[in-house]
Amino acid sequence: MRKLFFLLSFLLPFSSVYADESSDALALLQKMHLASQKNNYSGTFVLQQDNKIFSSSIAHRYDDGDEWEKVARLDGRAREYTRHNEDIVSYQPDSKSIRTEKRQQQDDFPAVLAFNGANLSEHYSFKLAEIARIAGNDCRVIIVEPKDALRFGYRFCAALQNNLMLQTQTTDLTNKVLEQISFSSVNFGAVDENLLKTSYQNTKDWKAVKGAVTVSTSSGWAVKKLPTGFKKIREVRRLISYHFEPNSKDKFAFHEVLQLVFSDGLATVSVFIEPVNEDQHNAVNQQGATTIFSRKQGDFWVTIVGEVPMTSIKLISDSIEYKAK
Structure with a gap:
């Protein structure tokens, strides 16, 4: 004692x-x-x-x-x-x-x-x-x-x-x-207003693109087993421009992508889900701390992007499921 x-x-x-x-x-x-x-x-x-x-x-x-x-x-x-x-x-x-x-x-x-x-x-x-x-x-x-x-x-x-x-x-x-x-x-302290203005002043012939983001609550997509401590913090649908050809009259094409965002408070992982495109291929890419993992799941293309080890990316990838509502 x-x-x-x-x-x-x-x-x-x-x-x-x-x-x-x-x-x-x-x-x-x-x-x-x-x-x-x-x-x-x-x-x-x-x-x-x-x-x-x-x-x-x-x-x-x-x-x-x-x-x-x-x-x-x-x-x-x-x-x-x-x-x-x-x-x-x-x-x-x-x-x-x-x-x-x-x-x-x-x-x-x-x-x-x-x-x-x-x-x-x-x-x-x-x-x-x-x-x-x-x-x-x-x-x-x-x-x-x-x-x-x-x-x-x-x-x-x-x-x-x-x-x-x-x-x-x-x-x-x-x-x-x-x-x-x-x-x-x-530099700390007062910031000149000119430093906050864009340097592109002559943009009258530029095309305006609105980044459409809408909250999604009933997509049916979920991750069954998340890394410990991670929670879903956001689910949105994004209208994304994916096609640009300098010599084409129609320089922009758009399609909708579902984004599920998970975080443990510091690290963040996003799961992007969209219809399959014939130009897409399974891929794993590491850029610094960011891992990008893409694969086909049924008629959809799933891309996972996160500043986490591959162990967590794989856990999320193996747990993605769709339940029709």
Whole structure:
């Protein structure tokens, strides 16, 4: 009994410290998520996936509950995105098209993925680590480790000045970095209004494309067995343009795709379901932390896209079913 009492008296203070540290890390994640919405900042961030590097510029302004944002790709095909609150306008100069749609979730960098603090501690452990330096700013590192093999780990770095996420890394089960998004330069404070305007001013001959997204409640499609901790957070039908030929008069064709979205609070997996097309082939593709898995199921084509290990993708794929209502 004395030995047990001694061990408990020794261990309990440490368990309390670990619990406090986990709570502090979770609290900082929440602050970091809110900081992406409620701060004024501009700069350039870089996405590294395997041996590929892509850079984008960003400008974000917050004023009394209103958000304005512009993101422009600096590599590859030119793209610009402007946003006022939930309204997004996408500019695609190669097809001379302007697409308008509503934002579905707040998960684009520098937001914290699909952040939802409820029950995260059941599937991840959290701890605060060292002070690092990113883009000339000191930031606190948060280490997020998965408690099973069904999800990846993360390393975030929150600016000491305002809690804005300056870097996120996604790591596999061996702690190898699969993907990284990081500011290479960032400025805090007032944002010039011109930085929020599109650079494509002469668009009178561009085609307007409305991104039709409608909530779906009775599709009949379901995933019987999800990875532990994942829940369906959204089911929508999207009208997607899938055909573009520069020399064709009819440059756009559209078809409807059902999208089921699942999340454990950090990681997100989408299941896209559409009619079979003769040009489609079974495929598995890994891009950084993102796995893309496509296959035929009856008269439908199923594509699963998620920032999770292949184990979770396979579990979802094997559990997709349709029940007519």
